[in-house]
Amino acid sequence: MAASKIEVFTDIENELAELAKALGHPARVAILRELARRNVCVCGEIVNVLPLAQSTVSQHLKELKSAGLISGTVEGVKSCYCINHDSVSRLKNLLDELFAAVSQNCSC
């Protein structure tokens, strides 16, 4: 047994964990950074920004898409990706809710 026990946690916990997990790799942060920097749908060129093989970048894009953080469309021979603003807002809201009661460092 090594699979994570998703079913025993709340929907909120699973939702936040899924979004955070998608952010939990520097390559995916780098992808989001590039998309955010341009703030438009980026068609192509994503692969060129990263020091990884094309297939690896494609896989990371798929994971970001699967988590809902980005959306992608096909434009001719190219694939266009952009950040899903709603999803980002959701992530921030979940974080704010989670840490709402935490106002200062603990004493221990």
Add this chain to the structure above:
Amino acid sequence: MAASKIEVFTDIENELAELAKALGHPARVAILRELARRNVCVCGEIVNVLPLAQSTVSQHLKELKSAGLISGTVEGVKSCYCINHDSVSRLKNLLDELFAAVSQNCSC
């Protein structure tokens, strides 16, 4: 080769990825939730809140601590944990910076 290529990414990218990764498991979100709910150092009882084996919870606590999201001290026979507010702030700031330019959903 399967190890993640941390060295080729920026410090910022690695830092955010590390914090997000720590949040990227529902058990760890649940732990943070419990710590946040009480908003004090929690000594003991953390294990009882989760439907996981004691050793597994201990491991998750270790990861949260290693990422800096919580701090832990030993109080007699018990271990006390609480949320590291600075770390939470840092995470929020990194997210805000990352998505600062993203103000609306894309059109594609």
Add this chain to the structure above:
DNA sequence: AAATTTCATCGCAAAAATACGATGAAATTG
């Protein structure tokens, strides 16, 4: 129509994460 470009998917190998029982250390209790 053939060649090229762009990118997703497949298959594989290596590494990391997840989970648990067993064990042990340190403090507390009886």
Add this chain to the structure above:
DNA sequence: CAATTTCATCGTATTTTTGCGATGAAATTT
């Protein structure tokens, strides 16, 4: 001082993640 409590760590099994080359599909170019 023996028994108990609390929890970290070790060892191990399983699953998931990461990464890449190879391949193929779809559109574009020559």
